Amino acid sequence: MKIPILKLGDVLLASIQFELTDGAALEFQSDLIQAAESTRAQGVVVDITALEVVDTFIARVINDTGSMLQLVGARVVVCGIQPPVALTLAEMGRELIGVETALNLEQGLEKVRRMIALDVHELRESRN
Amino acid sequence: MERGGEMGNVKSNAGGGYGSAAVGQKDGQEGVEETVVRVLSEGPPELFESWLEGLRSFEGGDSSSSSRPAPIGANELRERGKELLPAFARLFASVSADEESPDGAEASAALRREVSAGLIEQGLTAGELAAVVFSLKYAVLETVRSEATTGRGLDAECMRVSKVIDEFAYSLFESISRMREEVIALQQRSLLELSTPVIQLWDEIELMPLIGMIDTGRAQQMIERLLNSIVETQSRVVVLDVTGVPIIDTDVARHLFKTVAAARMLGAEVIVTGIRPEAAQTLVRLGIDLETLRTSGTLWSGVARAFRLIGKQVAPLDEGGQ
Numbered sequence: 001m002k003i004p005i006l007k008l009g010d011v012l013l014a015s016i017q018f019e020l021t022d023g024a025a026l027e028f029q030s031d032l033i034q035a036a037e038s039t040r041a042q043g044v045v046v047d048i049t050a051l052e053v054v055d056t057f058i059a060r061v062i063n064d065t066g067s068m069l070q071l072v073g074a075r076v077v078v079c080g081i082q083p084p085v086a087l088t089l090a091e092m093g094r095e096l097i098g099v100e101t102a103l104n105l106e107q108g109l110e111k112v113r114r115m116i117a118l119d120v121h122e123l124r125e126s127r128n
Numbered sequence: 129m130e131r132g133g134e135m136g137n138v139k140s141n142a143g144g145g146y147g148s149a150a151v152g153q154k155d156g157q158e159g160v161e162e163t164v165v166r167v168l169s170e171g172p173p174e175l176f177e178s179w180l181e182g183l184r185s186f187e188g189g190d191s192s193s194s195s196r197p198a199p200i201g202a203n204e205l206r207e208r209g210k211e212l213l214p215a216f217a218r219l220f221a222s223v224s225a226d227e228e229s230p231d232g233a234e235a236s237a238a239l240r241r242e243v244s245a246g247l248i249e250q251g252l253t254a255g256e257l258a259a260v261v262f263s264l265k266y267a268v269l270e271t272v273r274s275e276a277t278t279g280r281g282l283d284a285e286c287m288r289v290s291k292v293i294d295e296f297a298y299s300l301f302e303s304i305s306r307m308r309e310e311v312i313a314l315q316q317r318s319l320l321e322l323s324t325p326v327i328q329l330w331d332e333i334e335l336m337p338l339i340g341m342i343d344t345g346r347a348q349q350m351i352e353r354l355l356n357s358i359v360e361t362q363s364r365v366v367v368l369d370v371t372g373v374p375i376i377d378t379d380v381a382r383h384l385f386k387t388v389a390a391a392r393m394l395g396a397e398v399i400v401t402g403i404r405p406e407a408a409q410t411l412v413r414l415g416i417d418l419e420t421l422r423t424s425g426t427l428w429s430g431v432a433r434a435f436r437l438i439g440k441q442v443a444p445l446d447e448g449g450q
Contacts, residue, residue: 081395083390083394086355086389087352101392103396107364107395111395
């Protein structure tokens with residue numbers, strides 16, 4: 001089962017609705033990067049509200065995805081991390097470093113748009 | 129396990145006792161067993177006198193309580209005795225019964241618990257209860273000894289009385305310590321609840337003032353509460369005030385980092401406020417890097433910063449109005 005990736009203006013939206021196997025996570029990673037590349041999206045919001053368990057592998061995949069998206073020119077925000085998930089990841093000393101987070105989808109979209117606006121602003125500044 | 133073995137030993141002694149008592153009956157005299165039952169169910173005045181006396185000597189033996197009045201007055205003791213003695217009589221009878229059926233043992237255990245609960249409700253301390261129960265044991269033994277018309281089986285019956293009362297004392301103290309433990313656990317829980325409140329300060333700001341020592345258990349509970357509350361109230365900023373934490377060492381710092389990391393993963397920013405100068409000195413000397421934490425000296429500056437983070441500010445009324 002593929003995870004649907006929706007386009008919302010210049011932002012891509014992906015909501016993970018079921019527990020990911022390692023294979024599915026990697027498949028989602030490449031799907032997302034290809035989609036970001038082909039749609040020239042400037043931002044990506046990944047909603048993981050439904051994930052009850054995030055192991056170190058999935059955490060790394062999320063991290064890597066963030067870095068990869070950065071390389072193809074898109075900013076990423078992960079939203080909806082559940083308290084137990086955050087607690088487990090913090091206990092393991094594994095933060096989702098480099099990935100911006102938000103409480104919910106709404107704030108995630110807001111945050112990614114702000115980040116994009118900031119990028120545009122910086123770009124203009126450097127041109128002047 | 130230990131107790132079971134003990135019971136077995138006493139039981140076999142007691143078993144020998146019944147035979148002797150039976151011999152006594154055949155002689156047409158009152159057997160020692162009957163004497164015990166009579167003493168326990170009737171509660172003669174001599175028993176109470178001896179009980180009171182024993183109670184006083186127990187009290188006197190305790191140096192710290194010499195000025196304290198007897199835990200239980202003569203009248204009250206008589207009242208209590210009216211309930212206690214028949215219960216002991218039934219327990220005494222059940223010692224023979226429980227050899228045959230486990231139900232009997234269970235019934236007498238239930239009876240012991242019931243009587244224990246009744247005694248504990250009187251509000252006596254553990255020491256006072258011990259004095260009451262053990263002075264009763266000596267009183268009963270003494271009375272039985274003086275009332276017994278035959279020496280046959282006396283020792284065995286005395287053992288049986290001892291066993292009944294000791295078992296009762298065991299269950300009494302077990303009940304006491306269980307009740308105390310329950311109270312302690314309850315207090316600990318409410319203390320934890322009290323010591324980690326999460327306050328909704330503003331629309332998207334939460335305040336968690338920490339008071340008292342932070343150990344691993346508390347830190348864990350604190351983080352869980354904070355995270356759940358962040359999700360519940362959808363707060364974007366958390367002000368963590370550590371003014372009330374007496375010592376901030378490596379462990380506490382680690383817990384703080386963990387809290388901040390976990391809250392950040394949810395998408396909430398954490399501002400740590402109230403790190404006192406001594407704590408700051410210790411932390412820097414310990415080589416703990418607090419650079420990654422957002423810290424503010426005082427609670428109010430932290431709150432002001434929290435407002436800025438959600439795009440608001442506190443402004444004087446007249447300036448704002450003009």
